[in-house]
Amino acid sequence: MSQSERSGPFVESVLRAVRLLECFRTGEPELTLSELVRRSGYSKSTAHRLLSTLQVAGWLERTPDNRFRLTIRPFQTGSVLVESLDVTRVAPPLLTRLSIESGQTTYLVVAAGSDAVCLERVTVGARIRVLELEIGGSQPLHVGGAPRALLAFDEEALLPAVLRTGLPGRTPTTITTEDALRADLAATRARGYAVSDGDSTVGVAALGAPVFGHGERVVGAVSLGGIREDVLPPRPEHVTALLRTASELSARLGSRTSAAALTAASLTTT
Structure with missing residues (x-):
């Protein structure tokens, strides 16, 4: 060259x-x-x-x-791309079903450094279309339902870069301190899904769950989102549909994560 x-x-x-x-x-x-x-x-x-x-x-x-x-390092790095390609192939019909079942906009995101990038967004079943994140758009991993689900279930790998970048606030409810973020991530893991309450856009809420691939590696996250009163407090039927979508998508990507465990987690709401 x-x-x-x-x-x-x-x-x-x-x-x-x-x-x-x-x-x-x-x-x-x-x-x-x-x-x-x-x-x-x-x-x-x-x-x-x-x-x-x-x-x-x-x-x-x-x-x-x-x-x-x-x-094995080059293979692991290449697998990130392969899994991203796989997830965009199998996710759309599951996101469409989730959108119809929940009446909300649904999203698929993957991690890219300290950000989450949107690969898919489905509005077919949304009662009110909230274009919170465009396909190809990104937002910090400490903001939103799907991004914080990614961060919570892959904290060791992702959190250092997030903390180095900083925790800028977007709204009055955005998490902006390390202690608060770590507490939220622990609560997300215990609950099985993330809850976003106006921390990205005032009046918009979302629920997000992790997607696993081969070797139980976190490869992405799915979420449903809409105006706050339609999403919060989390409805059992929405949580069940979200976790079932994440579980089925994980299974199609080679994860052995127990669907029974995800279903059990769906019975717990905030």
């Missing part, structure tokens, strides 16, 4: 490290330093320095016979 083909700032060493990873091919999971030098075109010293860095980062490991081998 010539300098003229590049646009914007970039880090040359990161680009070189990525190109080293791309030297590994199907059927060739292990390569020697000499093979990596030949394929990448880098000097031996440059390749060795980059490989050592990738080892420290957990992307490569060295075999007993001094070859370099990919770890």
Whole structure:
């Protein structure tokens, strides 16, 4: 790639490290330093320095016979994309059913750094259409029903970035302190679903539940939302429909999370 083909700032060493990873091919999971030098075109010293860095980062490991081998990390990262593609394929009919059953707008979101990105939104059954989050739009993970469900059930992975970014307030009820947020996340896990009461938009409420994939990893969250008086306090039939949707979507994505446990959680309301 010539300098003229590049646009914007970039880090040359990161680009070189990525190109080293791309030297590994199907059927060739292990390569020697000499093979990596030949394929990448880098000097031996440059390749060795980059490989050592990738080892420290957990992307490569060295075999007993001094070859370099990919770890599970690239697969895990790639799985995020695969699961996102899968979830958008199987979610629409379930979100449509949830919208009709609840009479609310329904959403599917996934995490992207400290934000939640909306992949799907269904309004077919909504009594009043609340366009709280557009498809492709995002909002902070500490705001809203589906985003906080994501954060609560994947707190260890997601919360540090959220806290580094800060907890800006959108409305008087937005959670803006770490202690309050941690308490809310604990309550969400105990309840089985998140409750959003005007913290994103005054007068709008939502309920959100996590979606799991292979290995019981949180891959997204679904929610139903509308004007406050139609959503809060949570109605048992809405909670049941929400958790059943999350459970069925999780099962289709390879999760073994017990549907019985989710159904039991639906009997508890705030």
